[in-house]
Each structure stands twice: as structure tokens, then as C-alpha cells.
Amino acid sequence: MPHRTFFWFILPTALAMILFIGLPIVSSFFQSLHIENEQVLMEVENCDPFGCTTNVRVDVEATEKIEAENPLGRFNGFGTYTDRNHLAFDEIREAWDNKTSIGEFKDTVLNLPFYKALLFTLTFCFAVTPPVIVLGFIVALSVNTLAKKLKGFIVFGTILPMIVTPLIGSLVLFWMIDSQGIIGASIQILFDDPNLSLKASSNLTWITLIIYGIWHNTPFAFVVFYAALQTVPQDPLEAAFIDGASRFERVRFIVIPHLYPVATFIMLICLMDNFRVFEPIIGFSAEGVAQSLSWMIYQDLRNENKMLFGSAGATSMLTILGIAFLLTPVLIRTWKEFKTER
């Protein structure tokens, strides 16, 4: 296809992507270099019959004027990146100097907002992915053995958790697990502890969120494994059968090696998608004990008084760095695949 024709065909979609994906990233970066304007303070002298007092108050007019001139705020360089709510270099240095033990230092660091969120995000990613792959594989194997007539309905039932949006999915589970819901109440009766509830401890909340993550992500792994199972070659399976391999041995030595590349694909997609975990935290009302990087950005943008564009931008940039780190293997794989295709 000549360059000219190609250009006109690709123009609309390229324009959409550049304007609404490329530029926002640049805009986010730009915002992260700025910080909100300071309020202009002025001293006012209040005189009444008992004498004069001077108060400091916000000069609304002057503040608004600055705001109108500089809506983005003042330039702050990389200041926002290193402040307490982000990488917190000063706080970490201080904690390191004053530490009495490594454990204490670790606690201090993990209580800083950014590191707390990073810890949860990574824990979520790496706790959810392995069970998803194992469960997805088992479900795919067992659906594959079913009669054809049943398959349609069972596949539909299995993929439901993936189809609903994470917010609705987590709400539906939350309403059951909540201390007043069916599962929550039953557990309270079972352990005879009326105070046992999801919100009782942060560990329980984290576990619930991870269980939700597994519930939501397994269908995806199942579908991909299920399709891949159809491509397993029959000849080696037959040969192994003749040589007396048991069913388990056939799965272990023929099917699993054949599915390795598919499993890596699922793992990478899962890690990437779970790195943005955010809606379940809202669905489970778990903001108090579990914050993720995406949730931090949402919170900055939802700030009641003033949207903290600078802070949200800085967290966004750091999140993108994390994604880039996770994405590298996918890119390398795609690169190789494309090279061999040519």
C-alpha cells in the first residue's frame, strides 16, 4: 500500500490515540512539575471600641487573580515527586538516621502513603496471578472433558465474573461477605464471634480483596487455556497412551509444556491489569486499610477543596514507570514474534 493511502486510512485512529492517549501523558507530566498556587495572605486591622487587633486572612481577590493568571499553579520542578506523599526522600533519610532496628525503619517507610499504596498494589498483583493461572488451567481441563451439549451453558456461567465491571463485581461479593450479608453473618455464627467482620482487621480486608481478584480474573485465564487446549496435538498423546502413561502423566509431560507460552501470556496480562487495581477498593469500601496507586490518583482528583493536579500527575508518572517495567517482557516477546513472521 502506498504511503499516501496508508496515511489517510490510519489518520483518524492515529489522531484519536495521539490526542487522547499520547497528549494526556505529556499533560500529566507537565502538571506534575507544578504545584497549587499559594493563597495570598494579608493582615487586616480590625478596630472596635476596645482597641485594634490585626488578623491574618486570605486575600480572596488577589488569590483569584493569581489563580486566573496561572491556573496550573506555580512551577515546582520535581518537588512534588520527592515530597511526603510520593517518594518521600527526606522522610526516608530521617527514618534511616533515627532507626533503632531495621524492622522499625521498614514500618516507618511502609506507613508513608506512596510506599503503602505500592506495597498493596504489588501484593495484590503477585498474590492474585499464580492462583488465577492454576485455577484457570484446572477449570479449563475439566470443562474440556464435558459433553458438548453442556459446554455452552457452563462456559457462559464461568465467564460471568469477568464480564461485569470490577465495581459491580466487588459490590455483589461485598454484599454477601459484609457482616450483615449471608456469608459474613454465617461466619460470625460459625466462629461465635459477633465482632468478626471484614473491616475488623486489615489482613482480612486484604485477603478478601485478593479473593475477589482471583474470582474476577480466573475466567480470563480459563478462556485462554480452554482455547489453547483445543490446539494440543493428538499424536504425542496417543503415543504416550500406548507407552502406558497415566492420565496425570500425559497432562504433566505433554499438555503443560505445550501450554507454557500461553501461561506466560496470561501471567503478563494479569500482572499488567492488576497493577491498576482500584475499583474493588471502592466496592469493598476498603479505603481505610488498602490503598493502591490508582486509588491515590483518584483521591487527588476527587479532593473536596481543590483538585490536586500536581500530586495526581506525579503519582501517574510513577505508575506509568511501574507499568513500563512490567511491560518490557511483553514488548520483547511481540518484537520477536513480529520478526519471525516476516
Place this chain on the structure above:
Amino acid sequence: MNQTINKYSKQIIIVNSIFILFWLTISIFPFIWTLWGSFKVKADFFSRADWTYALSGFNTLIETGATTTIKAYLESWTEGEFGRATMNTMIVTVSVVSISLFLGTLGAYALSRSTFKYTFYILIIALVFRAMPHITLVSGYLFPFFQLNIWGILPTTIIVLVAINQPFTLWLLYSFFKTVPKELDESALIDGCSYFQAFRYIIMPVMWPGVVTAGLFSMMLAYNDFTVTALLLNQHNYTMVPKINAYLGTVEYGGNYMWAVSSVVSATAPLFMIIWFFQRQLISGLTAGAVKG
């Protein structure tokens, strides 16, 4: 031979059936439970005293005079303005699906037919864009949108969702176009068609399965989106998902839980029906890029 290999012993069949039943319960039961509970009052669905109230409708009987009630549905659709949210969702979904398919088919066709190296770089960039968390993009939109005074309205959200959706649509349609033999449009070109005519009259008619699959994914994205719609729309223009979130916490609706429960049912039912019809296409799309490797 094949018969003997695929013959299963009785134990395996039993273990397998139990596992599948267990699995189906986990994945379906929460939805059935929510559907059932949406016809009860709050005191039953969230019963501290006794969870069997949710089954028998003990408090529902006291409050409304019957064991099931559609009060939550009536109230959320009238007072809660859920109808308006449904309308918004429909506008957003239909527009996003049609626009992204239009842009996506054009772009993916060009990518699959060009032999130059830059197609590869475009696809790689699209892959990187696909990985961007939506919330980081939203944090980039808000400030410029406020300045341009286009925040809060549906058209902005539609364009943003189309753009966010493009990378995936491009990749999916690209892999579908690759399966259509080149000779088809080449012969059309020799016969004197322009590239656009070859695309429109020769390739599109055989591409319907791919287009349906891509449309399905666009639909799910637009229908399910929370991040973009919650932050880019004003309360008045909310689609269904942010509306449900609004029922839960804000002062305006007094945290009316049962509205949220009934709205969850209203929002998921149409989605499940569509997926039931298009299951095949959905699965073929999910596996398009995966199984080759």
C-alpha cells in the same frame, strides 16, 4: 484409538462434575443472590439478626405486606433518576461502538495491508498505549478539559472512550484482517478499484465476524466504564456505573443501599443477555492474540 484416550473412568467423571458444580456456584451464585435480594427490603437483605430473613422476606412482609417488593426498582428509576443514567449509558455505548469500529477497521485494514516497517512501530505504540492505566490518562484530561470548558458533557466522554479503546480494537481487527487473503483485494485493485472501494466492497463483507467481536469488546468497555465516566461527567450526566456508586455514599441519596442493589440488577441483566447471544465471538476475540504463541 481416539475413543480409548478420551474415555474417562467413573471416578474422574464424578470428581469432575463435583468440581464444575462447585465452580459454577462460586461464579453464578453471587449474581442470583443479588437478583433475589433486590426484591426484598434492606432489613432482610442485610439482616444482622438472621440471614434466613433474606429467604423468607420476614421484614419485607412487615414493611410492604408481601414477601417480595419492587419498591427499590420503582424508587431508583423515578426518584433516583436511574432511567436517565440508562439513557446516557445507551447513548455512550452506541456512539462508542460505532465510532471505534469505523476508525478501527480503517486503521487496521491499512496496517494489515502495508508492507512498510512503520506499521510495526505503530502496533508497538498501540500496545504501550493499551497498557496505560485509565486513571493516569484521566488525570491528564481534567485540567485541559476544564480550561476548554468541555468537562462534564457526554460527547467528550464518548471521544475519550473511543480513543482509549482504539489500541485494543486495532490489534484485534489487525489479527482478523491478516486472516483475509491478500489476493482478494489485490484482484479488485487490478480490476480498477481504489483502495477504499476494495476495502468497502470486497473486504468488509467477509469481515463481519471480526467486526462483531471488536464491537462486543468496545461495548463492554463503554458499558462497564467507571474510571472515565465518574471523573469526566457531571452528576447530571452520569452513566449507570457511576450512578450506582453515587447511590452508595453520597448525602444526596442518603446512602440508599437497596437502590444500588436493584440498579446493579438493572445494569447487569442486559449485559448478560447480550453476552449469552455473542458468547462465541467474545471467546474468539479473547484468544485471538494468545494462542498463536
